[in-house]
Amino acid sequence: MSSSEDDTPLMATNGRVNGTSSATKVDAKHPKVKAESSQLDPGISIRFGPVQDRDVEMKDAEGGASKRKGRTSVSHQKSYAESESSDEDDQPLSKRRRTSMKHKDPETDEDVPLARNGRKLPKASETAIGESSDSDVPIERKLAAQKKKIEQRAARKPAPKKETKPTPATKKQTNGVKKEPAVKKVKAESVSPQKPKGKAVKRESEDADEKEDEDDDEEYRWWLDPTKGDGTNKWTTLEHSGVVFPPPYEPLPKNVKMKYDGVPVTLHPDAEEVASFFGSMLNSTHNVENPVFQKNFFGDFKDIIKKTGGAKDSKGNKIEIKEFSKCDFKPIFEYYDAQRQEKKNLPPAEKKRLKAEKDEAEAQYQYCIWDGRKQKVGNFRVEPPSLFRGRGEHPKTGRVKTRVLPEQITINIGKDAPVPPPPAGHRWKEVKHDREGTWLAMWQENINGNYKYVMLAANSDVKGQSDFKKFEKARELKKHIAKIRKDYQKKLRDDMMVERQKATAVYLIDQFALRAGNEKGEDEAETVGCCSLKYENITLKPPATVVFDFLGKDSIRFYDEVEVDPQVFKNLKIFKKAPKKEGDEVFDRLTTSALNKHLQGYMSGLTAKVFRTYNASWTMGNLLKEMNATGSIPEKVKAYNDANRRVAILCNHKRTVTAGHANQMEKMGERIKGLRYQKWRLKQMMLDLDPSLKKKKGASFFELDEDLDKEWIKEHQAFLIEEQSQKITKKFEKDNEKLAAERQKEMKATELEERLKVVKEMEKKFNKENKTGKVEAEGKGPTVERFENSIAKLDQRVETMSLQAQDKEDNKEVALGTSKINYIDPRLTVVFSKKFNVPIEKFFSKSLREKFEWAIKSVEEDWEF
Structure with missing residues (x-):
């Protein structure tokens, strides 16, 4: 590999295996791969296309599926120490998945070379698959073309420059943690010779009766404190008040009861509470109409009824509850729904x-x-x-x-x-x-x-340090990525089956952002990742196309059709060779723990997640380097979102178009048309003041836009009248609430009628305009200059809203939040904010600004990932 490629990721590996995220490569191909096949461009993805023929040349996939059972759960460990190499920062034990025991532990047990497994290592000619008509799959997503252009452009990029002499924010790292001079508390002014440009995050106010220490005006910048690194102990002293318990169950009123076969049923409070769980959520049809949800609930419900003495009718006779279909929870739902509405309608x-x-x-x-x-x-x-x-x-x-x-x-x-x-x-x-x-x-x-x-909380020092270390670890991967890629390219042809599987898995994780995956037990959702891919999850299409189709994270379908390295294609064919059949695992010699152990041999704490974080941040950093955002703030924000969207496309952070998207776009379109209608009215008022303007500015300046026909204008006028009426009514109600709170006499209904006269005047004005086609100048002291200024402001609003609408439409299938918050180093967003003078509030909400305070205050516009 040439030196110019060393720090260039093959793709942006920032995807979740959930049907909405994968990734493709963004740099030049390896020379070896290029030499083997000049016709291929590994990494080009055709997502969500139809799965057509499945492995038509492979006749050995016969017989029923056979699934191995997952291992029994590992008992809870005595030590609560956090693993520094954990895939998730501050990962709770509940997220530590079980892994299956495969044939042998590939890291400890001996393995037999392919040539000694009872058959010779197959030749390239033997593993080749004949030509197929399947290679002509159409690209059904409009993003695919854009994605390919991004990849080609990224492939031509030069290697990033070597980092200059480290500043206090970017010194040499050890195990992903910056090494800084010993500092515990420093005043804001003394941290750096350059003052941060962003607004400082406000300190939480102390209790009124608490004494203020002399150093309260000092700011603790833990990211400059080397004592808060990867040490074993996370704290020295810790005080807190414990936890808040939910309130005890309040029994339903006696007149509110569940019905069984039409008969109201009396239950023990414990059983009634369980009935209320189901009854209160009848509006959540996604759950309550799910047969599995119903079956599991009803099983537990019957058990608790039995334990608490059974169900009785109004006369005390026992009622045996046997069938779910005879249970009627509507009275319970109506009671809780009324409570919700009552709470919603409380005065502010x-x-x-x-x-x-x-x-x-x-x-x-x-x-x-x-x-x-x-x-x-x-x-x-x-x-x-x-x-x-x-x-x-x-x-x-x-x-x-x-x-x-x-x-x-x-x-x-x-x-x-x-x-x-x-x-x-x-x-x-x-x-x-x-x-x-x-x-x-x-x-x-x-x-x-x-x-x-x-x-x-997310904005605490400890959580901030966790995020900081995660992104620093991704930056550290820059030093090792070239060796990792060189090694897995070499081991794709290894004689040892386990080494081939290991290299192929790392290739897929690096190239297409597949999560490592774990074997699931029978009581868990059947989702898979790279190491747990089943025979049926991979379809091979000659000459080098692979179709992935499986349920990924959160049981969301992952479908991706990609071109791979020819050797990877051959390996996958070997891994699927008979006697394997549906239900069998493709990587049968590899476990997630073994793969992670292998990756950590290159770098402490290296996991698949680090690959995704590194590639997403590297890609965003290079896009920002070549960007020159100009124009208004909304235009600059759109430029940032465009860059973020490119990263999300490369990382396949897709999402399903929301059900309300079309309605939201229609509303935005109507609002833009409404602003253009206001501009037309103002122009007509200018003519009312000075008819000679028609000659000076030209008749076309005063013409109505073609899409604003008379029918639409009448509908819009009706909308404006109704909107004004609602505003006046709400203001009247709010004023009365304020008077009531201050124990003053409330206004009478006649006052509201008086206020609504403005609406009637507006209606008369619109009717007159529709008849005459003329608009009379309105407002205090109307002048042509004032109307021109108002038109200029409306033009700016139309432009801003049009940019927002375009941004929303472009992002309907792309999840920008996932990459911006979890995978792109937040310091890159801060760099954009400072470089192009855009308020950080445009990118980070208040909670995110608190979460990423360390990023906002630790870098300037010349910082590089």
Whole structure:
């Protein structure tokens, strides 16, 4: 590989295997590959095309499917220390998937070369597949053409320049963590000679009665503190107030009962609570009409009815509940729906009061003291009992999630800190002092046996450090990516089957962003990733096209038709060779743990996720380098979104077009037409003041746009009249609410009638204009100059709204948020903001600005990924 290719990723590997994300390569092909096949362009993707013929040349796929059972779940470990090489930052135990035991552990057991497996290593001629008519699949997505252009353009890019002398924000890294001078607390002015251009994130205000320390005006920049690296202990002192439990169940009114076969049924409160779980969500048809959801719920419901003494009618006679179809939960739904509407219709002042009361009650739980610093806690509320929904087609959907008691909760706190008291009459399961963990409390839920954790909020120092280390680890991959690609290209032809499988898997992860994947147990959704691909998930189409079709993350279909390296195509054919059949795994010699162990041999903590993060950030960084965003702020924002969209296309961060998209676009179109109608009216007012303008400016300047016909104008006028009427009515109601809150006399209905006279005058004016075709000048002191200024402002609004509409249309099939928040280094967004003078608020919401405070304050416009 030439030196110019060393830091150039073959593709942007920033995709989720969920039917909406994959990726394609963006740099020049390897010389070896190019020499073998000058006709191919590995990595070109044709997504969502039809699957036509499946492996027509392969006749050995006979027999029924045979699926191996997943291993039994691994018992919970005693140590709660976080693995520094975890694929997810602060990953809870519930997310650590089980992996299947395959033939042998490829990292420890010996393997037999292909040539000694009872047959000779097949020659290239023997593995070739005949010509097929399937290679002519049409590109059905308009993004595919754009995607190919991006890849070709990226392939011609020169290698990135070597990093210059590191600044305090970009020094040499070790294991993905920056090494900085020892600093614990520094004043904002002394951190860097250059003041940050972005607005500083506001500090959380301390309690009114709390004394202010002398160093409160000092800002703690942990990203410049080397003591907060990858050490074993995450904290020295920790204090918090525990967790907030959901309120106890309030029984339904006596007149509200579930019916069975038309008869109202009396249940024990515990059973009634479970009935209310189902009854309250009848409007969620996606769940309650799901047969699996119904079956699981009804099974648990019958069990709890049996345990609590059964169901009875109004006379006390026992009723045996046997059939789900005879259960009527509508009375329960109507009761809860009425409560929801009542809460929704509360006056704003009352809603504000209730929220203030709730915030006051929970104030002590919202923060903890972590190493002497006040940090916001994220999910301090214990999950309430409910019905489990699950992601995708989960086999346990509908099961009852039982109430979590204090006896199930383990508290993690400092040794010298006061332990928060449990609710009266209860005790904690255990109190730990685990300084290696970043969790404050944990419990095990009853559905999947997963552990739930109370963690710090996203904008806390600890979470910020987690994000920082993730992106620094991706930056570190720059040093190793060339060797990794060189090695897997070489090992694609290895004599050892396990080495070939390993190299092919890394190729697919790097080239097409397949997640590593794990074997699933029988009680989990049947989703797959690279290592767990089944025989039927891959279709081979000559000469080098592979079709992936499977359920990925969240049980969303992943379909991608791609051209691959010829050797990868041959390998996949070997991996699918008889006696393998449907249900068998393609990578039968490889486990996810073995693959991760192999990747970490190149770099500490390297996983498939790091590949995606690196390639997404590298691609975005290079797009920003060649960008020259000019014009208004909306135009610059669109330029950024265009770059982000290109990354998302390359990474195949696709999404399904929402059901309301067409309606939203129609509304935006109507609003733009409404602005153009206002411009026409203003021009007519100019003529009313000075008829000679028609000659000066030309008749065409005053003409009505062709699409604004008389029928549309009448409809729009009716809309404007109704809109004005609603505004006046709402303002009247709000004023009365304010008077009531201040215990003053409310206004009478006659006042509203008086205010609505303006609407009647507007209606008369529109009717007159429609008859005469003339518009009279209106407003105080109307002049031609004032109307021209108003027209100029409307032109700007039309332009801005048109850009927003185009942006929305372009993004209807692309998920920009996924790449911007999770995969593209946020410092690149900050670089764009500072380089082109666009407020960071245009890209990051308030919560994201708090989450990425470290990025906003740590770089300037010359920073490079």
